[in-house]
Amino acid sequence: MTAKREPISRRERPAKPALTRRGIVDVAVRVMRSEGLEKVTMRRLAQELDTGPASLYVYMASTAELHAAVLDALLGEVEPSTDPPGIDWREGLVAVLTSYTRLLFEHPQLARSALVARPSGANYLNLVERLLLLLSRGGAPREQVAWGVDSLLQYATATAAEHGTQERKPMSQDDWDALTRAAHGVDEAEHPMIKAHLPTLLSGTQDARLSWGLNVVINGIIHTPVPDTTG
Template sequence: MTAKREPISRRERPAKPALTRRGIVDAAVRVMRSEGLEKVTMRRLAQELDTGPASLYVYVANTAELHAAVLDALLGEVDLPAENAASGWRDQLVAVLTSYTHLLFEHPQLARSALVARPGGANYLDLVERLLLLLSRSGAPREQVAWGVDNLLQYATATAAEHGTQERDPLSQDDWDALAHAVHGVDDAEHPMIKAHLPALLAGTQDARLSWGFDVVINGIIHTPLPEPAA
């Protein structure tokens, strides 16, 4: 005679962890790292967290807010070193911005998302706080510093979105070679300015151009007053 199987009570099943915004964002970061940002959807996260998509909307309003939260989580990896008296404010400012840009190089889809959706979490606020502190050391008026930080982040984010995408495109080197061939082969009479600015037009490493670009934006912030209010 076969022994009767003991029923398993539902109470003995391990309980699922309670949903939290932090847990949802952590799961989104895991999915992004393994599958890419395009897979970070409410449906995919619901599957990851063994729940229904509707449950997630209690904590995150939409996908755009979710992507902004993912970006804020990653911004915790930006290098915000302790202030160094041996290093000038400009060098420290460029170092922080370079760290931010290199982080986004690793996630170009997130960089493109950041162009239209800014995070508002603790890590983003820490980054803005440090940028304001360092830029204010230039002696520029407070208003120029306040507006200038936005320009610095826009330049860094756009650069990461462009170059990060190109680095992951298997055809990008072919595109670059075709561009270089076209530029170097221009006719002097038809495109004299292009010819006159070679080889500098395509010269320089990515890091050199990035650093120079930051200097250009910083110098513009320092020396360009805000427009007068309209009468």
């Protein structure tokens, strides 16, 4: 005769960790690093956390908010120094923005998401604080500094979204080679300006162009007054 199996009480089962916003974001970051942002969905995170998708909406209103929170978590890796030894405000500003752009280069899907969904967590606020501090040391009026930070982040984010995506496309080098051949092969009578600006039109490293572009935006911020919005 077989002994009757004793039922296991629910009280003796290991308790699942309580859900928290931080815990959800940590899992989302892990999934993104291993499988890409497209896998960071409420359904997938619910499976990882052994719960139902509806439970996650208590902490995240939407997938867009979740992606913004993932970006904010990664922003903790951006160059933290506001006063690097021997570096002036402009060099420090370019260094912080370059660090931000390189971070997004590693995650181009997140960069594309950041173009439309901006984070609002502690790391993002810290980044904005650093940019405001460094840019204000350039002597521009407060209004230009305040508006300028948005332009700097847009330029850096768009650059990361464009180039980060290209680097991961199998045919990106073929595309570049085709563009180079087309530019160098133009008829001077039909495209005189393209011909006149070669080879500089296609020259320069990615880092050099990023640094130059950031300085263009910085110069524009310093020398372009904010329009009067009181009228």
